[in-house]
Amino acid sequence: MEIVLRTLRRIGIKPEDRRKLWLMAPVFLVCGIAESLNYNGFMTLFNQRLGSVYLPYVYAAEAVILPLEAWGMSWLAGRLSKPALMRAMYAIMFGVTAANAAVLLGLRITGLDWRFYYPILFLSSNFVVRQQTILLWSLAVDLCPTQQAKRLMPIFVAAATLGGIAAGLLTQAVNPLFGPDAVYALGPIFLLAASFNYRKAIQRYLVPLTLKGVSDSEAGSGPAAASALSSSEYFRRTLRSPFLLGVLGLMTVMPALYFLMEFVFLNTAHSAYPGEADFGRMFGMVTTALFTLAFLLQAVSGRLMGWLGASGMLTAIAGVYVVSFACAFAFLDSSAALAVVSGGYMLTYLLIYYSAEPSYQLFYKTLPLQQRDGFRYVAQGLASFAGILLGAGMQALHTVFGWGFPLLAAIGTAGAGALFVLSWGVRRQYMKELVRSIQTFGLAERELAGSFQEFHRNAKTMGAVLGMLRGEEAEARLVALEIIGRTQDARYLPELLALLEDEDERIRAGSLKAMNLGSADLQAMIRVASLVEDPDSEVRVQAVRQLALMKHLQAQAFFFLRTKLLDPHPAVAAEAVKAMYALESAQSYEACFEVISQVLEAGGEPAVPICRAVGELRLVRFAEDVARMLDDPHPSVRVAATSCLGLLRHVPALPLLLGRLSAADLELRRATVQAAVDMGGAAVSPLKARLPEASPKEWEVSIRVLSQLLPDEEVKGWLAEQAALKLADNESRSPLPAAFRSVGREELATLADMRLQELREAVREGAWAVLQRLTDEQVTAAIRRTLADEDEEARSGGLEVLAEGVGERRLSQRLAAALQADGDEAVALAADAARRAFEEVAASSDDWWREMAEEWKRGEERNGMPEERGTLGRLNKVVFLKKVPFFADLSLEELGLIAGFAEERSYGDEEVLVRRGEKNSALFVIVEGNLELTSVSAAGWEGTLGVLGPGDVCGANSALDESPSAVTAQAFFGSVRVLSLEREDVTRLVRLYPEIGIGLLRASLARIRLLEEMMMRFDS
Template sequence: MMQRLLRLLNLRRNEVPRLSLAALAFFLVAVDDGIVKAVASGVFNIRVGPQHLPQMYSWIAVVFFSTMVALSWLTTRVQRHRLVLSLFVLLAIVLAANAMALLGVETGAVTVGDGFYSFLFVSSELIRNVAGFQVWIVAGGICFASRAKVLFPLLAASTTLGDIGGGFLVGGLGRVGWDSWQIYGLAALNTLFVIGLLRPLMRRYFVTPAGESGSTATMRQNLDYFARSSYLRSLFILSLVLFALYTAIHYGFNVIARESFPEEAQIMGLFGAFFALAGVATMLTTTILLRHILSWLGIGNAYLWVCVIHAAAALLLVGVFGDWLPVSALVVIFAINLLNYVLLDAVIAPTYQVLMKLVPDRNADGTRMIMEGGFMLFGGLLGASVTALHAQDVLTLSQLFTGLAVASVAMAWVGWRLRQSHRQVLIQAVKDQDFDVEDEQAMQAMRQVVSDSVEFPRSLLLHADDGVREMGIEILKQNESAAAQVCEPLIDHDNPRIRAAAWQTLGASSVDQTILDHALRHLDDEDEQVRLSAATWSSQLVSGSELDPQQRQSVIDAVAPRLVPDAGNAELQTEFLVILERLDDADSSTARALMLESLIESTQVGEIVAGVDVTNRTAQVAIFLDQIRGHLHHHHPAVREAAVRCLSVDAGEGLTLLIDMLGDPDRDVVDAAVETLTGRFVADGQDGGRTLLAALDGASVKQWEGLVGVLSQGDDELVEALMPITRQQLIEAHRARVIVELLTQQGDEDETRLLRDQLELAIDSARQSAVRLLGQLGDVDVVADLMERMGEGDAGARENAIELLENIGNPQLLGPLLPLLTDDVDEQQQQAWELSGWQEAGRRIDLDTALRHVLQASDPWTQMAAGWTALRLGRPHLLQQLRDQLGEDVPEQVKEILELMSDHEHEAEGDQPLTNMEKITFLKGSPFFAALPLEELYHIALAVQEEAAKEGTCVIEQGSLGDKMYIVVAGQLEVRIFGGNDTEGSRMAMLSDKQVFGDMTLLDDEPRSASVIAVGDVRLLSLQRGDLERILRRYSSIAFSMMRILSRRLREAMAA
């Protein structure tokens, strides 16, 4: 049961204490809020009187604004957790001082005037607002460190329950005879308890999201942006006036409460009941009603309707206080103040947040400061000014509420203007491609705009910018009725790109005969993209809808004749195959089978991918399983990726093959393997998890990293089993660091490069796997964010990131992980020796022992690199020991090295051919191939051929068309350019060991731009055009290396 609940909330078991502690802290802070505001309001109303409230409202507005400015300044200079704890300590001191003063007044030991009660009221309001503000910052930080983002609303619910509990507590304690100082003192004691909870919570779990690195506007630029935006001006005016209306209605409630309840305990009970009910109403609104309200009204209309409700409420109050309606004034003002409270907290506040999302990122923070600081200050002062008119007997309550009704009607007009400008800003955001189609609230507002008029989405599809058109497609896909109105007239548009966009957008959830006829006719469209879009729409239709016999036959009649082998449009033929398979057309079954087989067995990459995709979409993988398995070794990554995705249904060798594909050099193929393995792992449950855990033993470095990525998404039991394995891998990473240090001290850089690079790869893999596991235990984005901070140049930021990782991370992993994250090389080496276990009683292991250890590695490529290094460093006895130990179980990669142990075999002379390992060594030293790991170099070395040239030989002739590129193994060559009848030419450059030449003509198919002539006897490695193209497809890092080399050559040529 517990495990099921954790899965539902996307929680790890280790997160439960954190969130329980946080929920309790937030609940108690909200209890304080309910107590403080009820007691302070009751005491002030009885002992001073509501006629002084306007002055208090002014003070609150000014003091709160000043406090926010001070906090903004302090936030940039004091660490967040220290600032929060310091503020809560200060709040506890103020609460305790107020409680002691109330006690002194109660016992007669202290005489106070109205000034103290004013301070009590203002400080209480300030305390509860600052505490609430800070605790939500804590909530954001804690939830940021958790992958369960549902926890933020859960913490919000606990806070609301605290509000309710605090309100009812005041009423209950008042009824049993507690004095105001006792209830207020309870809040002070409760705050001390909250500090005790927050301290470990902040120290261990609080993480602040890193700010965006992009440029932000200056305050002047933000002011200019605000002044020029009618949208923001309308939003500011409405927020300011609604805040003032809220203040005025709340003031009226205080006046009637004071008239109705002359006793302090009674009025505190009333305020307690009010704030408790307000909490209940707020929780119901935010958790149940708000989504439906905003969906029904529309985000842009929310302010307009709130103003209309305020106008109706004010008119009702006018009727009550003008003696037109014979109902209880207290009941009506209580209900309307409750509505007033809920509208501001549960409707206006979240609506404001959504509307502010349309402000560009560059201006967002600065504009928020201007807006929120402005309407809190001026809204409070305006509310104070309005209520002062009644407090000074200038207006009666009936006249005051009449003025509020008039103001609400005026604001309704401003709300209508906001609705219009919101629509314009939303449209402009889409056209500027500054609109997030993944944001549900933004899409909800956009659906309202689209449903109001089809002209706007139509303009998006007609837009010249491809990005805007794509955004229009995504928006219309989520509004099928509007999509039908917009797209039906456009499917016959003159512009083929617009025709294609219309078909891509049009919904296919129901059958419309007219549109179906258009789709079948457009299968003959002159534009290939339109034909494909129409075929894709038809495929979606037959997959998701039931066609009547006549419609079914019409589709078959239109599609079957177009099923043409070797048509050169594999994607289109794919859709035809899917359509006919979905319709179960018997007449074309033989043709479909032949075509699918021809696609899968084609030599064209696009056709193979299309064929494999069809087998997946039509559940025919089992029929072509052998061919699909064969494509796992195809030279093109797109083919391998498509084949990998089919292995989800391969019950035989599928799991083993997927694990093998985790070692693929292409990132997309590896991601597809991880995704497919994850799907199988979820389906297989615990059995699948145990199988993958067993596969870790003997996995290569890349496979290990992928397997950990899959397993880390399992349940707590599986992750607990993975923890010690990952920790051991981190220990091995430190041992690898020690071995790298010993190899570096050896001094033979070329001889040890392969092993050093392989060990660095293993270190990086262990580090990344541990980070991934840490992320799954908390939140992947948080850990990635902290890792990014550790890479910053600021030492303070790095130290803070390490401290936060220590706070939120698992100590079992963090102990060996943190030394691998530091930039201090000396510290890394020192920690590596300590954690490796190879430094005892002041003695360190020697290189022989280190090599012997790495020769026992589970990764065969690391074994291969270690064997080659041992051989090159003159330690063949280590290889003999390995042969004796492994017997017949020697990995294929190591066999070649064992065959070279004879001194005569590995002491190469000039005329002997290079071994495969020697080729790998030269390739590793070349700038073209230096970034590749041993596993990839091994396969490339099999493709290169060794050649020799005598002195004076023209290896490359200027003006010829070449089909090879070369790497210099030994000797020197000169690059000469000949012009006209010049027989000597001009020397442009000299080439020596490990340099590459002849590559440019393989890329641009142009004649050779220069001749390359051997200065003496030279040895070369050559690579044919076809092999290079295959390698470039398989290993993208080589393409980047080529780009860097060509770019450097271009700069040198321009400089010359």
């Protein structure tokens, strides 16, 4: 097993891929066997019992049936959900093959010879082969996100190919003994065997993805995402576009030529092997060889595609078609006819089904994303119909007009030659379309990256790119620079060096980034080094980065780089540290370490890029220095230090990181999660030890990290149990809001409601993290979207899926029960029960519950005595801020962060807080007293704009946009007490918590309306 896991890791399979791999790979393997047995059986039976001369008529009938089949599939898809459709289609395929097997065995037992039945067998079995391929690949695409699909699809293809090889060997063994009808009868047995994993994959992954509100259109893919163009408009545009018309021609002619080669092969084989047993054994050998070649082709197809490109691949395929038909024409009258024709048949089959289709997909990626599917579906429909008719027509030249097979091979050679010419023309059109699509859409869509290998080899297309580079439009020049950068071609260095004098700093930085200086001379280095003093910091960063790559001029690079260690911009200095370290000399190491020590000792925000550099370079010697920066007053420094300690795998700092989570904002919490994950297996034991007594934030972070670090068995066992226990324990706090209400503390009851909801969300986030590890990110995301739907029926569907068991059944069911209990009304508590609840929660690991219990206790001790005025604690600040409209919609956690930043200040009567015309660095929330707002009109007279009281906010606009204040605010009729929030704290919170920004926006709009009303009064 360990060998298998090592092999999977070596080929890029991640742990989260394995469950789908173990579930779906057997389906592809067994269904591949069933498909090949089905194909071998019905082709042998048709050709031996009816005759291959009837193939043109059957293909013509199939061409007529295909549109009806497409209509029927569309009708069925419109009336069934995706999981139901997948199950129904599999059942239909099994039913068709099982019914055919029963008829064949019945004919064998009774000795009847129903010749009219074999066209029905051919058409129905070909339907199964066609739909089975579509069905399995559709399921795999639906189940796997894009990046996961890239990792798993090659294995699924390999499994299906191995299934074909196994079927070929099985055919060779079974056919001589029991005949082709027995070979065919094995197909439904294998389909039945694969159905168990098939249905399990649908239930486990597809059902959650198809809940209400989760559609292909949301993901921006699939037919639903196509634009509003009609089918007729797609058809007209296809016919008007030389490129699309050429692609349509390729998609039509190539399968038609394959059908012709198949016809020649079957007739030649029938002449050589007239008996069913011999023909079946021969067909099994061809199938084995065919899928062995397919397996080998898959091993090199990626390299071939990268080397030839999409258009070059099709041109090469057309060339193989020419050679195959030419050889068939040359050897048809010789003893090597069957071997040559068999080889041509196998090559044409492999190339059309395994190599041509990916190239077609790349062609359509030059179109706008919203229109690709529409054009592709129209082209596939037209090509399928026309290709079968054209192939049947060429076959009819023999069956109807009596033309010989050498003449058919000659026609095939001519057709393949025309295909080669057409593919060359399409290649030229593709290059034009690729340039146009890049000019139109830029590089926002990374899907065009697969075309760049062939793109940069074409002189005309690269000439167009250079034309973009020399143009006036900055955006087009940036796109051209990115394309040139992808080529890493040193021939463009002179062109790029000339752009270093450009006025646009983006062009200068892009030029540096696109350069390949691996073999550049000293003059080029001097040109690049001149930009290390550029006024733009990003340009300096790119210049330093490029100098570090010129290791063939190491001494000169050291000379230019050492001065940048003291660059005034921290990002440039950090890049210089990495560049000097890359020079790998004792002198450069010493210079790096000296600068790092100085910056870390000084601390502050300039240390942020240096922390990142220390982490990237894995400089463990500075771990203790970085750990001391966790106490830095700047939040960004604490975040950078946390991330750095994770990269350094400094596990001794983990308890300190976890202990600071109670006062951590969202960014620091995310950094802590990633740092613990980066520490790897060494972090598991400390996390598991702290989990039982962890505070809520610690618990959530620990669960998230452990769900990524622990093996599947432990996640499904111990970790899932911990999450289920926490869900139950969290619900034990549900009576607390009612308890506070029963003792008359409504403000504490409101905070308790907020805290209870936050804890529920935190614990459930941990539970979702465990379930995501045990299932799939797509599945959990789909269920969560459904549970958030406003429609009650949709939510019920999501709860039902959870109750059935997702990932780990007990945890999933516990989570479903907790979600269902959200709407339950709390039962009122007696005073004694409330007091017991407060005493119990006073010992909680959650600081909010402890503070609420202490506040209740202080209230009891006062026993109705008036509270003395004093400094507000965190809880009292939160109670106050909750009543301020500015912050009314914020959560308890967000209010707590604001309360932590807020500084309480007092100002005497007529003392100025904000002065008109001066910049203001803080906003103020009035706790007690009043503020008078005054300003000066255009005429020069001063007037009062209004008076603010408790709960109002002053100075927000000037504090946030750093502009001079338009008003003067001063204490009015006595002293005023305020909460002051500094600009840096507020802007950081707005960035991390959008709800805070929305609250600020609402309050600002209200103030604007107030000022407008006052100005109207002034005008009147």
